[in-house]
Amino acid sequence: MKSRVAGTKRVFIGTKLQWISIVFVLPALLLNLIFYIYPLVQSLILSFYDVPMLGDKMFTGLENYRQLFQDAAFWKALRFTFLYILIVTPPLFLLGLALALLVNARLPLITFFRSVYFLPVIISMVSCSLVWLWAYNDVYGLVNYYLMELHLIDKPVVWMAEAGTSLPAITFMVTWKVAGFTMIILLSALQSIPSDIYEASKIDGANRWKTILYITLPILKPAIVLALVVSVIGSALAFEQFVIMTQGGPSNSTTTIVNLIYDTSFKYYKFGYGSAMTIVLLLILLLLSAIQVKVLSRN
Incomplete structure (x- = not known):
């Protein structure tokens, strides 16, 4: 019984530490998503379009x-x-x-x-x-x-x-x-x-x-x-x-x-x-x- 309780405590502590680690990493992850990943994805999408200053963008495929x-x-x-x-x-x-x-x-x-x-x-x-x-x-x-x-x-x-x-x-x-x-x-x-x-x-x-x-x-x-x-x-x-x-x-x-x-x-x-x-x-x-x-x- 004691070993089962000790094992449950270890699992709980391990899960808690994982969530704490995620909380600390989350700000850096969000910054990377906003300022690096999202612009990269947008650049990849725009590279297949003709994007004029005014008007709607037009899909051109691999023309660029x-x-x-x-x-x-x-x-x-x-x-x-x-x-x-x-x-x-x-x-x-x-x-x-x-x-x-x-x-x-x-x-x-x-x-x-x-x-x-x-x-x-x-x-x-x-x-x-x-x-x-x-x-x-x-x-x-x-x-x-x-x-x-x-x-x-x-x-x-x-x-x-x-x-x-x-x-x-x-x-x-x-x-x-x-x-x-x-x-x-x-x-x-x-x-x-x-x-x-x-x-x-x-x-x-x-x-x-x-x-x-x-x-x-x-x-x-x-x-x-x-x-x-x-x-x-x-x-x-x-x-x-x-x-x-x-x-x-x-x-x-x-x-x-x-x-x-x-x-x-x-x-x-x-x-x-x-x-x-x-x-x-x-x-x-x-x-x-x-x-x-x-x-x-x-x-």
């Missing part, structure tokens, strides 16, 4: 997708977005990894330095873009001033005049701003590594570089996969920095795919066509993420 794959502007924006991903991801990851290894040491004021390196992450991309646009100014910008003082250039560089100079400049700014986020992801994984492993490697005669190469990096693989996937997705969704710093120019040479989706939907009011671009971009990101996870998760 057929037109999309024949759109030169779409392919140009997509190529530039992939170029930006390839250029910005390596320095972003390597700097984040270097900072994580640096601030993982137990040194005086290390908490202060962690905060300093992470500080740019909490600044909005709009604010960073405006500040760095001023720094890159060809007349009174600090970048040209110091480069000329160091005799690295003979005359001021108009950084935002063309893609050949604007893309490296924006890459430098984004790396400075976002590397702290990669640092936090990798640092949390570093601090979860047991110290016994490092002590055993020292006994076996492994130096610092061999320890990083053969112990730290293999153990960090899940965190590295996460950091790279987040970096690639964030780079593919780049928008504010190019709108503010280059306005997509010159001649749309720095127009990202998200910038094109925004212009198509909210400047030219082609909501159905913009929704089709959004769905294609989502599928591309899912494919890229799956490839990254598959390749980087191999033993």
